Amino acid sequence: MKRKLDDYDDDDFCTDLDIVRMRKNNPNPSSASATASNYAFPHQISGQRHYNEPTASTSGSSQQPSSSSHPDRIQFFVRMISQGKTLVLYGKPEDKVKVIHEKIQTITGIPMIEQRLIYQGRQLQWEHSLAECMIYNDAGLHLVGRMRSTEHPRVWHLIDDLVSTVYRLCKGERGVYLKSVEAMMLEFLDMTTKKEIQLTHLASHLNIFQSLCAPAALVMLYLSPHRYNKDLADKSIRTFASSCKNGLQKPLYSQCAPVALEFCNLLSRSAAQDDPLYSLCRSSLGSMVEDLRIGRSSRNHENFSNRMCVIAVKDIFPFVTELANKLTEGSGINLSLNEVRDFAAFLRPIKAAIKDLPDFERIIQVPMIYTFTCYDDEIKLLYAILFELMEKMRKCLEKVKVEMVMEENEDGEWDQYLPILKETRGIAKLYQGAEDIFWSVMKSVDVSLQYLIIRYAKRGENYKWIIGHKNLLDFESRRHLVMLLLPETIDEDEELHEMLIDRSQLLSESFNYISKAKPENLRGGLFMEFNNEEATGPGVLREWFFLVCQEIFNPQNALFIACPNDRRRFFPNPASKVDPLHLRYFKFAGRVIALALMHKVPVGIMFDRTFFLQLAGMTISLEDIKDADPYFYSSCKQILDMDPVIVDQDALGLTFVHEIEELGSMKVVELFTNGKNIVVNSRNRKEYVELLIQHRFVTSVSKQVAKFAKGFADIVGDEKIQKLVFKTLEFEDHDGMLHGSESIISVEDWKVHTEYNGYKESDPQIYWFWEIVEEMTAEQRKVLLFFWTSLKHLPVDGFNGLASKLYIYKSNESTDHLPSSHTCFYRICFPAYPSMAVMRQRLNIITQDHVGCSFGTW
Structure with a gap:
């Protein structure tokens, strides 16, 4: 029948400690070594006696006398904590403890004044006899020696006092010890976890902590039936775990992990697996070992030597x-x-x-x-x-x-x-x-x-x-993962990077504000204001994103080329070097696009597939160039599909060169060394096409793409995250996030997501308004939406993707006034126009593209 801890009295507690010792050191309780000392103090829990080691006697003789042949003699063992050795000594019951100290000095050379003998948790006094100290045959003593000569005497004394105090608490003593255990633990941790401690000192401190069986003693205190003992041990062990985890740098975890493991093993054998202290120690151990190399490493061992852990799999x-x-x-x-x-x-x-x-x-x-x-x-x-x-x-x-x-x-x-x-x-x-x-x-x-x-x-x-x-x-889950990779916008004004832009110098001034800023300042968020305009806030920022992206990707600025079959798609211009600052502008463009994605602003442009794949670190195939250059694609396709016999007759007259136009003149570039002398035939034409594609869409713009990627990486953190953003998305996903919805704006959906202030849905002005919007062209609706929200393109998920609903407010202005808007709050305001014709005339004015941008906005 298993005996519970609560069945024991305080006087039995040393026997409990010895039971734990026997379980750990000798699973066979009937063996002689397991019963060598039925009342051993918890020091013995974590250290086995080495009975096969050479031993010393008081006489120094090589033949040790048996205690059974001398009934008046006592055989006992002295464990030398500081050296890890055991002495076998003999004496008479009436011998004074001082005599034992003298014999130890003779054998070991340790001065008597530096010796302390511990038995059953108490230091033995010189004037007491062995009988008075209750030292019987096969008793186990512990010697703490050379305390003033060892490298860490203060730690030895401190932990020995801590363990002794724990024993006295387990025996039922009260008073000062309730405070002293916690104080000693904190003092030990202060010496052990301070930043300036050396690795060797840390290892020595922890070795002393284990050698003196402090973990076992604290666990036994935790298992005490007395609540105040349990609470004291709980707090001490928690303090140790948190101090090692939070007070040490990760490279030092390997030294603390064995102690945390000992706490876990002791608690798992003695407490339930759902015990909160056990769970804490297990979590602490897990955090220490997860970045360590455990066991044996056969590869790159030298790289991990400073992180190797004595803990095994x-x-x-x-x-x-x-x-x-x-x-x-x-x-x-x-x-x-x-x-x-x-x-x-x-x-x-x-x-x-x-x-x-x-x-x-x-x-x-x-x-x-x-x-x-x-x-x-x-x-x-x-x-x-x-x-x-x-x-x-x-x-x-x-x-x-x-x-x-x-x-x-x-x-x-x-x-x-x-x-x-x-x-x-x-x-x-x-x-x-x-x-x-x-x-x-x-x-x-x-x-x-x-x-x-x-x-x-x-x-x-x-x-x-x-x-x-x-x-x-699906798209939503991929988009969500990408948004987690991008920095989180901050609304606190003191963290925002402020910009004051002149509309007439939009691109150049935006370039100066963005390219010269530290990346960490841009990640914090942006505050945007146009010169000589009162409007500020998120609406103005959305407008700036749209306008500056239109400028960056304007083919007239020579940075990007629009795809012939889809003028919304762009890829880098190989001839961009006509501008000496072109590479700096590509880095600026990368920052702006990353910021637009971060702020969830659709800007109405899309990347060509060749550009997207390079940013994702992926290769480009023939089918990927179809939109970027349809004529080039068709030519390459013909070369691959042509009859091999015709190709081998040199009907094409091609060699491994590529003719390109540069600044108005033609230039011949060899696709590899001596390529001009290698004729294209049926066997090498595939390689020829691949090299052409590589040169046309990769090599010729490699610097531009690299700078754009660097600007994007400035915002997201590093190049790995930049590539991960594009790898996470499908090509069409990126279109949706950057460009926005390509669907015609649904007026019915617009109504559903619009609320009213000052008007009722049944008012004639509201009826007229939606009738007029129904009559508008798709482009006019985009301009109206832009006037209203500073967004010309809705998110892919339509009005549901906006930060809030839209609002129509009734203004008290004269009916001569045009509508106004508060784009930050998605509000449009207009007075109660007297007729549908008047309202149509007012709305037609603000839906002209050159007027709708910023006119009347706040």
Whole structure:
């Protein structure tokens, strides 16, 4: 029958400590070594006696006398904490402790004044006899020696006092010790975690902490039936965990991790797995080991030597199993978000350790006939965990799909699904064919996956695992992931980058404000004002984005060329160098486009596919150039489709050169060295076409594209994120985000998203207004929308994509006045015109393109 801790009295508590010692050091309780000292103090919990080591006696003889042959003698053991050795000594019950100190000095050379003998948590006094100290046969003592000669005597004294105090508390003593344990713990942590501490000193401090069994002592205090003891231990252990995690730099985690592991192991054996202190220690350990290399590394070992951890895979794999079992139990998800993070933290170093194995060849073959030199059991168990996770998540996502249809959004646990899916996919990547199975499961529940991304994907998390499979996502979920990559706009005025622009110098002055600003200032947000105009706020900023982008991509400025078949699409102009500042302008353009996406402003332009693919770091094929240069595309197509016999007869008369027009004159460029002497034939024509495309659309504009990408990266953070933005989107997605909706504006939809102030929907002026809008051309409606909102193009999702509804306000102005607008708030204001004809005349004026821009806006 298992005995509970509450069944013990305070007087029994040392026996409890010894039970823990026997479980850890000797799983066979009947062995002699396990019963060597039934009342050993918790120092013995974490250190085994080395009975096979050479020992010393009081006589110094090589033949040690047996205590059984001398009934009046006592055999006892002295563990030397500072040296990790054990002495076997003999004495008589009436011998004074001072005699034992003298014998230790003779054997070890440690001066008596520097010795302290600890037995059952108390320091032995010189004048007491062995009998008075209750030292019986096979007793275990601890020697703390050379305290003033060791490198860290203060730490030795401090931790020894802490452990002794814990023992006295466990024995039922009260008073000052309630405060002293916490004070000593804080003092130790202050010495251990201060910034200037050296790595070797940190390791020594923690080694002392473990050698003196402080973790075991604190856990025993936590298991005390007395609430004040439990609370004191709880606070001390929590303080240790948080100080190591938050007070040390990550490279030092490897030193603290073994101590955190000891706390976890002690608590897991003694407390429930849902014990809050155990959960805290497990989380702390996970955060320490997730960036460490554990086990053996056969590749790039020198790069990880300063981050290697003495903890092995077998030490932390039980936590993966524990959390995986909890995750897969029951019908729902039983893990909290913190536990999901712990699961990910422990998985990361385990996966890295498996990949570091010499016999790991990029992927694990399945079925696993091959046996690994290390981690064989863990690799097979992790494979079983993988399929349990996939099946569990399939069921959960099917449930999400059903509840979405039934509009039962009781989704309290759904926010955990994405991080669990990420870890499941990470495991699947290790095993042959497993990742294909994972994505097949995701395809069956792709609607649920899309919903989870839109609703629960958060800024700062890593979603690269899903971006490579964007075919499983819809436009809204891909757009949401991109917006998480872009900086978040800030509304605080003191953080905004202020600009005062003269409309007549729009491009040049905007260039000066944007190109000279520090990227971090632009990420904070923009405040825009046009010179000699009163209007300010988000509406003016939206107007500026639209106008400046129209200027940047105006072909007359020679930066970009419009596609012949679609004048809304643009790609860099190879001849842009006619302007000495052209590369700086491309960097400026990259910043502006990134800012427009960040502020969710459709600007009415689109990129050609060749430009988009280069920004995504992807290659360009023949079909990709169709819009950029239809004639060039047709010529290349003819070369590839021509009869091989005709081509080999040199009917084309082509060599590996490309003729280009540069500043009004023709220039011949070799596609590779000596290309002018290599004739194009049926065997090399494909290579010829590929080189032509590469030169025409990549090489000739490489500098321009690079500068544009650099400007975009300035805003989003770095080049990797810049490429990730474009890789996340489909080509059509980018069109929608940058250009806006291409659909004709629906007047009915416009009505639905419009509210009234001062007017009622039944008023004749409102009826007339919508009748007139119905009569307008598509372009007039765009101008009216621009006058009203500073947006000429609606978002792809129409009026639903706007920040708020639109409003029609009744003004008190004379009916001679034209309508006015407050674009920041999506308001249009007009007086109660006396007739439909008057209203039509007023609206016709403001819907002229050259008038609608900024006229009467606030």
